[in-house]
Amino acid sequence: MSSNKLEQAAIAARNALLPTNTYNSADDGNNYSATHTRALSDQETPVAGKGTGIFLDTYNGGGSVDINGATNAVGSGRIQNVAKNEFDGDNQYVHPDTSGNEGQFTFG
Secondary structure (H helix, E strand, O other), rough: OOOOOOHHHHHHHEEEEEEEOOOOOHHHHOOOOOOOOOEEOOOOOOOOOOOOOOOOOOOOOOOHHHHHHOOOOOOHHHHHHHHHHHOOOOOOOOOOOOOOOOOOOOOO
8 A cells, every 4th residue: 555645646557657568469459460450561560561472582572662762862762763773684783804903812
């Protein structure tokens, strides 16, 4: 039992302010996994989800900001970045010619 009225009021206020924990581990929706909506890149939680639920599927994953970009960052996001990429089948990355470099280790 509390010792004074101030302590009684504080305990009552604290009990009213503390939220009730409604977590229920028996409910499948509360158990986080690779197929939980907060882990998947889906329409239910488009910003939070990153994966597709398919092992190592990095092409289709990502949240809506990853894919479409942030509204305050023009040109960000996978779609805009791919559209600006200058390299494709006809214009590929090439290894620079390092034959003129002297004093560096070479594989032979």
